[in-house]
Amino acid sequence: MPSTIGVFDSGFGGLTVLRALLHRLPKARFAFLGDTARLPYGSKSRRTIARYAAQSARFLVREQGAEFLVIACNTASALALDAIQDAVPSVPVLGVIEPGAAAAHAASKTRDVLVVATDATVQSHAYTTACLAQGLRAFEMACPLLVPLVEEGWTNHAVTAEVIRIYLDELLATARSGGFTPDTLVLGCTHYPLLRPMIEQIMASIAPAAMQVIDSAESTAEAAARRFDGGAMGAGTGADARAQVRCFATDSVDKFERLGSRFLGQPVGPVELVDLGG
Amino acid sequence: MPSTIGVFDSGFGGLTVLRALLHRLPKARFAFLGDTARLPYGSKSRRTIARYAAQSARFLVREQGAEFLVIACNTASALALDAIQDAVPSVPVLGVIEPGAAAAHAASKTRDVLVVATDATVQSHAYTTACLAQGLRAFEMACPLLVPLVEEGWTNHAVTAEVIRIYLDELLATARSGGFTPDTLVLGCTHYPLLRPMIEQIMASIAPAAMQVIDSAESTAEAAARRFDGGAMGAGTGADARAQVRCFATDSVDKFERLGSRFLGQPVGPVELVDLGG
Numbered sequence: 407m408p409s410t411i412g413v414f415d416s417g418f419g420g421l422t423v424l425r426a427l428l429h430r431l432p433k434a435r436f437a438f439l440g441d442t443a444r445l446p447y448g449s450k451s452r453r454t455i456a457r458y459a460a461q462s463a464r465f466l467v468r469e470q471g472a473e474f475l476v477i478a479c480n481t482a483s484a485l486a487l488d489a490i491q492d493a494v495p496s497v498p499v500l501g502v503i504e505p506g507a508a509a510a511h512a513a514s515k516t517r518d519v520l521v522v523a524t525d526a527t528v529q530s531h532a533y534t535t536a537c538l539a540q541g542l543r544a545f546e547m548a549c550p551l552l553v554p555l556v557e558e559g560w561t562n563h564a565v566t567a568e569v570i571r572i573y574l575d576e577l578l579a580t581a582r583s584g585g586f587t588p589d590t591l592v593l594g595c596t597h598y599p600l601l602r603p604m605i606e607q608i609m610a611s612i613a614p615a616a617m618q619v620i621d622s623a624e625s626t627a628e629a630a631a632r633r634f635d636g637g638a639m640g641a642g643t644g645a646d647a648r649a650q651v652r653c654f655a656t657d658s659v660d661k662f663e664r665l666g667s668r669f670l671g672q673p674v675g676p677v678e679l680v681d682l683g684g
Numbered sequence: 685m686p687s688t689i690g691v692f693d694s695g696f697g698g699l700t701v702l703r704a705l706l707h708r709l710p711k712a713r714f715a716f717l718g719d720t721a722r723l724p725y726g727s728k729s730r731r732t733i734a735r736y737a738a739q740s741a742r743f744l745v746r747e748q749g750a751e752f753l754v755i756a757c758n759t760a761s762a763l764a765l766d767a768i769q770d771a772v773p774s775v776p777v778l779g780v781i782e783p784g785a786a787a788a789h790a791a792s793k794t795r796d797v798l799v800v801a802t803d804a805t806v807q808s809h810a811y812t813t814a815c816l817a818q819g820l821r822a823f824e825m826a827c828p829l830l831v832p833l834v835e836e837g838w839t840n841h842a843v844t845a846e847v848i849r850i851y852l853d854e855l856l857a858t859a860r861s862g863g864f865t866p867d868t869l870v871l872g873c874t875h876y877p878l879l880r881p882m883i884e885q886i887m888a889s890i891a892p893a894a895m896q897v898i899d900s901a902e903s904t905a906e907a908a909a910r911r912f913d914g915g916a917m918g919a920g921t922g923a924d925a926r927a928q929v930r931c932f933a934t935d936s937v938d939k940f941e942r943l944g945s946r947f948l949g950q951p952v953g954p955v956e957l958v959d960l961g962g
Contacts, residue, residue: 442728444721449723451936
């Protein structure tokens with residue numbers, strides 16, 4: 407029986423990371439938990455996020471037997487990676503920040519990168535710290551309207567294009583006035599991959615030079631896959647083995663099932679309700 | 685010493701109700717609790733909302749000595765009023781739905797009203813039920829982007845106007861195709877009063893006939909004030925008594941203090957952090 411990779415998010419945005427993982431580890435077994443009763447983490451404090459994320463990690467390890475954890479949530483990765491690792495000391499934990507920063511390092515020539523994310527991720531300056539460790543300067547900006555726009559289904563809507571244009575205009579202008587010459591933009595929120603085509607198109611129309619767009623979800627899946635390439639998780643139980651995915655949520659599964667398939671790129675199947683207390 | 689009125693919301697949107705209460709009961713003592721660690725309630729299930737709201741109500745009654753509770757949250761009023769009343773059986777509990785429906789009854793001549801609210805409030809059909817009890821037909825629609833737009837501070841922004849126009853266009857068209865002839869619009873979310881001027885202006889430009897806009901926050905404050913008019917809570921401790929307001933939040937008080945004054949219409953003062961567990 408293959409080992410289980412636990413994938414955790416505050417909601418179902420992390421399904422974009424699971425989607426990328428499924429693409430790279432097509433024979434692995436996954437348990438995905440969305441802490442939907444307490445989302446969004448993006449507007450909450452470090453203390454609260456750490457408590458919620460630790461409970462969620464323990465569920466995946468103790469109840470679902472996960473032997474590897476992917477924290478498919480930028481906010482939890484930014485604010486609670488240590489708390490999660492402390493909660494499940496026997497299991498390796500991979501967040502989305504470090505892989506995103508590493509991919510930015512590989513992409514950037516100017517060594518200046520832009521990061522768009524939620525309020526809490528930006529306030530944590532986790533991307534700035536991770537980029538600095540790679541020899542990069544990062545300029546971060548919160549874009550609080552993008553998650554609700556994606557959840558409203560307006561991923562191809564004129565209003566969303568206008569909001570993105572306003573955010574990117576401000577981002578470029580503020581970064582440049584601070585002396586940055588960015589050539590790379592990191593999407594530091596798991597909802598943003600659904601807006602990637604629009605973000606790339608608008609950025610191309612307003613940026614003075616080419617801008618590489620990095621998707622932390624993709625980068626994280628690549629980092630996880632490198633870890634398991636050829637190993638038990640990638641290989642599964644046999645040549646015909648297919649990925650197994652079980653999805654759990656802490657609140658009403660309706661919205662998860664309804665919206666989740668957009669993020670996963672395939673039906674999410676039945677979502678099981680779990681009670682973590684609180 | 686005057687009695688305390690407890691005011692509860694999932695976040696700080698309910699400060700618009702407190703603002704209306706302060707206007708009508710200028711000598712009362714208020715304890716406001718925003719369950720900011722677990723907001724927004726609008727996208728959560730009845731079961732989860734009931735549990736959170738009951739914990740919050742017990743805090744206001746047991747820890748703060750509230751002798752009257754105003755549930756300044758449409759979602760909690762819609763989904764958890766019974767659970768709250770069960771949690772604090774000795775204290776009268778007033779939600780925002782009934783007063784909103786009563787005000788719509790007083791305003792409407794056609795007996796058809798429109799309601800805009802969060803997803804969870806709309807899905808509960810609490811306004812439809814409350815309006816029906818008043819002899820009114822209600823047509824409800826969720827407007828999930830309005831809360832994030834208010835919280836982004838875009839209360840006077842072209843994007844917000846465009847989003848409101850899209851929502852109101854769809855609301856009017858769908859209601860009319862269902863045979864409704866509405867003359868009244870109920871703002872069924874405590875964030876929406878901050879958009880009231882824009883909503884009234886856009887509605888006037890697209891509705892075929894005059895449309896009265898009802899603000900549940902105002903209607904609820906009026907209902908509470910009628911209850912205490914001339915009584916201990918309205919009168920305070922003496923002729924010179926002024927309202928006393930203590931604000932509590934379950935998560936980081938920074939955002940509450942930063943954004944709360946917009947909702948309250950005056951500085952919220954220091955916000956005290958409380959832990960309800962979870």
